[in-house]
Amino acid sequence: MPAFDPVRDAVLNSPVDSPGPHFARTPLTGSPQLARRATHLSVLLNDDNDHPPPHPRPSSIHSLLHSDSDDTLASFEPIRRSSMDINYISPPTSRRQSIVESPRPSSSSARSSASPAIRPPSNLPYNPTKRITKADSVLIPLSPQEMDMYKNYRGQGAARLTAKRKRGASQEPDPVDIRSAKRHMGDVGVVVEHYNSRPEIGVVQRQDSPIIGLKNFNNWVKSVLITRYAHPALETSAVRSEGRGRARGKVLDMGCGKGGDITKWAKASVKELLAADIAAVSVNQARNRWEGLRGPRFDATFAALDCYTEPLSKAFAPAKLAQPFDVVSMQFCMHYAFESLQKARCMLDNVSRYLRTGGVFIGTIPNSELLLEHLDAIPPDSKDISFGNSIYRITFESRDVRPMFGQKYWFFLKDAVENVPEYIVRWDNFVQLAAEYGLHAIYKEEFHQVFSENQDHHEFKPLLVRMKVVDNDGASAMDEDQWEAANIYIAFAFEKR
Numbered sequence: 025m026p027a028f029d030p031v032r033d034a035v036l037n038s039p040v041d042s043p044g045p046h047f048a049r050t051p052l053t054g055s056p057q058l059a060r061r062a063t064h065l066s067v068l069l070n071d072d073n074d075h076p077p078p079h080p081r082p083s084s085i086h087s088l089l090h091s092d093s094d095d096t097l098a099s100f101e102p103i104r105r106s107s108m109d110i111n112y113i114s115p116p117t118s119r120r121q122s123i124v125e126s127p128r129p130s131s132s133s134a135r136s137s138a139s140p141a142i143r144p145p146s147n148l149p150y151n152p153t154k155r156i157t158k159a160d161s162v163l164i165p166l167s168p169q170e171m172d173m174y175k176n177y178r179g180q181g182a183a184r185l186t187a188k189r190k191r192g193a194s195q196e197p198d199p200v201d202i203r204s205a206k207r208h209m210g211d212v213g214v215v216v217e218h219y220n221s222r223p224e225i226g227v228v229q230r231q232d233s234p235i236i237g238l239k240n241f242n243n244w245v246k247s248v249l250i251t252r253y254a255h256p257a258l259e260t261s262a263v264r265s266e267g268r269g270r271a272r273g274k275v276l277d278m279g280c281g282k283g284g285d286i287t288k289w290a291k292a293s294v295k296e297l298l299a300a301d302i303a304a305v306s307v308n309q310a311r312n313r314w315e316g317l318r319g320p321r322f323d324a325t326f327a328a329l330d331c332y333t334e335p336l337s338k339a340f341a342p343a344k345l346a347q348p349f350d351v352v353s354m355q356f357c358m359h360y361a362f363e364s365l366q367k368a369r370c371m372l373d374n375v376s377r378y379l380r381t382g383g384v385f386i387g388t389i390p391n392s393e394l395l396l397e398h399l400d401a402i403p404p405d406s407k408d409i410s411f412g413n414s415i416y417r418i419t420f421e422s423r424d425v426r427p428m429f430g431q432k433y434w435f436f437l438k439d440a441v442e443n444v445p446e447y448i449v450r451w452d453n454f455v456q457l458a459a460e461y462g463l464h465a466i467y468k469e470e471f472h473q474v475f476s477e478n479q480d481h482h483e484f485k486p487l488l489v490r491m492k493v494v495d496n497d498g499a500s501a502m503d504e505d506q507w508e509a510a511n512i513y514i515a516f517a518f519e520k521r
Contacts, residue, residue, distance in 0.1 A: 211445040220305040233439050237501030240493045241510055245474050248484055249386050250288055253517040254351045257384045261350040263295050271295040273350045278331050279357030283310025296323040304328035332367040336374050348380035354387035362447040365429050376461035385463055385518040392448045416509040467517035471510050
């Protein structure tokens with residue numbers, strides 16, 4: 025089928041006049057062949073002068089071309105097909121050169137020539153030299169099976185990433201805030217990677233831990249601290265549930281980890297909890313614990329945030345921070361802030377800025393005096409500047425360099441912490457710095473002192489049995505090594521004035 029030619033098709037399909045003296049007979053049928061109107065551009069430009077169209081209008085293009093007064097336009101060669109035509113394909117080079125070199129015919133001979141004015145199109149095939157796809161695959165539509173496949177197509181890169189996951193998708197939910205799930209560098213990156221990689225196990229599996237007695241004892245100490253200092257602050261809170269409910273108070277858990285204290289806050293009947301941690305995976309696990317609480321849940325908002333370098337306002341909406349907190353809790357995490365003075369100040373600002381007057385700041389940290397005493401007890405000629413037992417080990421970075429901020433050591437605790445960098449928190453320095461933010465110390469005790477003071481308390485003694493720190497006969501679930509590891513920590517409480 026010849027290529028589409030708009031000029032030719034317009035000529036063949038243009039309207040015609042009624043039969044007249046200029047009509048011819050068709051060769052095959054002998055029927056009169058209608059002459060084309062002289063209004064079509066191709067006829068006007070290429071018609072013979074010997075057969076003018078009937079009754080030409082003086083204002084038509086035909087009259088302009090054949091005017092006796094001005095024969096300028098008529099002297100030009102008729103318009104031919106050229107490269108301006110979208111269907112035109114230029115002839116081969118040799119043919120083009122022969123046409124250029126041949127003498128140009130006169131305008132009169134060109135108009136009277138028997139050859140058609142329109143050159144037939146070339147039959148050059150479409151044959152690109154740099155084809156990406158096969159010639160027979162471009163226009164083949166996708167089958168229904170292929171369409172279904174590409175709807176969920178993930179690619180090789182996504183498949184490799186999925187194959188490397190250590191746990192299923194249900195245990196590794198997406199980060200709470202993508203903006204905070206950034207890659208951390210240096211010691212902070214080591215800490216984040218460690219806690220993000222720690223698996224979340226159930227209550228039953230947790231009982232199989234080789235240090236379950238130590239874990240239960242630490243939880244008991246935190247319960248005592250919350251009951252003695254957080255509960256009174258919650259009782260006097262202006263934040264209360266509507267109606268006859270007992271829910272009252274607002275808490276910030278800064279360094280919430282995997283949500284180990286979610287149940288404690290539920291038993292304290294808090295109304296609202298804001299929880300933040302630098303490890304995004306741990307934050308999501310904490311949120312899962314909150315969602316798994318039985319019965320009515322308190323309001324809770326979780327965020328992945330480095331509270332030692334970024335303000336709380338970056339993770340929590342202004343409406344969430346409008347009402348001040350009654351309690352701020354930092355359990356087993358504040359020592360990371362003492363890498364530098366700048367981080368310690370950012371941490372204390374986050375604690376104090378949104379804590380109401382009369383509110384409390386509670387937490388647990390390693391005992392710097394005990395750690396430095398152990399360091400001094402290491403023989404001077406020993407290359408190994410570490411101490412510990414079968415449960416824990418502390419390895420100092422330096423024996424002699426002891427800055428106020430940034431004195432680093434590595435901490436190992438069996439089935440809990442794998443050689444993570446931590447920093448000495450000098451108590452007197454901490455108290456002096458906290459006072460600049462309106463926070464004043466009201467309590468400080470080593471863990472063994474907390475036990476001695478509260479083991480016979482009417483509320484805390486039964487709690488020792490319920491939390492399986494001791495059995496019904498008073499026998500401890502901890503051995504000597506676990507007891508020693510527990511007593512490297514102190515519990516503290518500050519009040520904002």
